[in-house]
Amino acid sequence: MQSGLQLHLSNYPALASLEEHVHTETSFCLVIAGSYQENIRSRVSEHVRGDLLVCPSATPHAQLIGAKGARKLIFTASQTAQDYLTERGIRLDQAPCLRSEKFLQLGARLLSELRNEDAYTALAREGLALELIALFAREKQCTGQTREPAWLKSARDYIHDECEQNITLEHIASEVHHHPVHLAREFKRYYGMTIGEYQRQIRVELAARLLKEGKLPLSDIALTCGFASHANLCRSFKAAYAMTPSQYRQQF
Structure with missing residues (x-):
């Protein structure tokens, strides 16, 4: 057969x-x-x-x-x-x-x-x-996590596009015309993480791309990606990739 x-x-x-x-x-x-x-x-x-x-x-x-x-x-x-x-x-x-x-x-x-x-x-x-x-x-x-509502996808896309900015939950909620509490609850239910965790994840991914693509100093990458400091970038990056930004850069 x-x-x-x-x-x-x-x-x-x-x-x-x-x-x-x-x-x-x-x-x-x-x-x-x-x-x-x-x-x-x-x-x-x-x-x-x-x-x-x-x-x-x-x-x-x-x-x-x-x-x-x-x-x-x-x-x-x-x-x-x-x-x-x-x-x-x-x-x-x-x-x-x-x-x-x-x-x-x-x-x-x-x-x-x-x-x-x-x-x-x-x-x-x-x-x-x-x-x-x-x-x-x-x-x-x-799990009840099948098709996300269009407004929630819009919120996710907005967070992704503005990942370097320190946007608040209230600001995101106003963009999609939903209450902040409702937005936070539905975001976690559909995507399995909080909005803050998602923001941090997107910033770490951007940092990883910059580490592979160029020779920018780590402090500049931290600021470009929206991290408060070089140390903050290192903590978040190591939590995501189990290595420091410097170790990651050395691989490429």
Whole structure:
């Protein structure tokens, strides 16, 4: 039996760095060992064992593998499956991620089939991959985080565009015509972080780009990215990338 499913197991050495790149197809990734940080869609996220995440097609992302390396089971989602999820409010283009032991149980079965090669292997692999996608969608809907309201997306975009400015919650709320308390609550519910955490994340990402692209002094980068001081930049950067800005620059 022929199957359109693409499935492979990838192993990454400790502290490896994957430069920003894109994929031509939307894929799912199950972390089965180790950990890594990923920079995607203006987010820096830490992924560990049990995470099942989506990498949308044509979406730039970069990764920094953890101190113990990483092992990932990667498989594609057919266009039919993607359309099915989109119709039900599951936004794959937002690169969602969930963590569950249930994913690992199915992943173990999928790994077992990866070692098989018989007349039914392709059918078994495709069935298990679809079962993982369905479980992901069910878990996602249970969180209540499907499609964010347009006004909330506008708020997120505004924060992103003005990340170097010290804008207040009240100012952002006035821009989208919603109460500050309501904005703060919905932002955390949909994006899994506070507005302050998101602002800090965007600034750190901007600092990372400047560190790779040029030779600006760290104090200048700190001011350009909206940090109060060089020390403030260093603390936030190390929390996000597990290294200082100077160590990060040395890698590039």
